[in-house]
Amino acid sequence: MSDSGAGDHRQRWETALAGGTFEEVFAALEEAVAKLDAGQLALEDSIACYELGMRLAERCERFLDEAELRISRIESIAQKLEEASEHYDAERLWP
Numbered sequence: 893m894s895d896s897g898a899g900d901h902r903q904r905w906e907t908a909l910a911g912g913t914f915e916e917v918f919a920a921l922e923e924a925v926a927k928l929d930a931g932q933l934a935l936e937d938s939i940a941c942y943e944l945g946m947r948l949a950e951r952c953e954r955f956l957d958e959a960e961l962r963i964s965r966i967e968s969i970a971q972k973l974e975e976a977s978e979h980y981d982a983e984r985l986w987p
Contacts, residue, residue: 901920901923901924901927902940902944904920905920905923905924905944905948906944908920908948909944909947909948909951914952914955914956914959917948917951917952917955918948918952920948921945921948921949921952924941924942924944924945924948925945927941928941928942928945
């Protein structure tokens with residue numbers, strides 16, 4: 893990407909992609925989409941921006957998948973604790 897197109901943002905986007913938080917990666921994705929939507933990029937810059945945007949979107953999806961898995965695990969543990977607590981309470985009431 894040239895410096896006149898999305899190249900001025902590319903380093904920040906690459907840094908976000910390599911080790912950024914979800915919020916940083918998502919912000920970079922929003923910037924890439926805005927650059928493409930503006931329609932001011934040369935063809936090669938547009939392709940490079942699109943490619944990087946797809947990588948950013950995939951990283952966001954992985955973040956969300958990981959968060960969903962963590963929440964599922966927490967809910968599973970909470971359910972098991974609740975069931976154990978109910979069982980314990982029932983045993984205390986009816987020995």
